[in-house]
Amino acid sequence: MDTFDLTRQQIADLLFEEEQIKVSVTVIDQLLSNHNFCRRKAVKTKATGNNPHRNEQFEKINGLIKSYQNQQNPIISMDTKKKKN
Numbered sequence: 001m002d003t004f005d006l007t008r009q010q011i012a013d014l015l016f017e018e019e020q021i022k023v024s025v026t027v028i029d030q031l032l033s034n035h036n037f038c039r040r041k042a043v044k045t046k047a048t049g050n051n052p053h054r055n056e057q058f059e060k061i062n063g064l065i066k067s068y069q070n071q072q073n074p075i076i077s078m079d080t081k082k083k084k085n
Contacts, residue, residue, distance in 0.1 A: 008032075
C-alpha cells in the first residue's frame with residue numbers, strides 16, 4: 001500500500017491495525033487539517049503552446065455533432081476550462 005496516497009478511512013484503518021488506535025474519519029480530517037495536510041491538486045506547469053493538430057480536434061467534433069444531429073440524437077456541450085476570477 002502506497003502510504004502517500006491513502007484515503008482518510010485507510011489512515012484510520014492503518015492506525016488501528018498497526019497501533020491499536022481507533023479513530024474516526026472526522027478525527028483524521030481534523031488532524032490532517034491541523035497539520036496543514038491536504039490532497040495534491042494537478043497543476044499545469046508547462047504551457048502547451050500551439051498544437052499543429054488543434055484544428056483537427058474541432059473538425060472531428062463538428063463532424064460528430066452533425067452525425068448525431070442527422071440521427072436525431074441530443075447533443076450536450078460543456079465548457080471544461082476553469083473560469084478566471
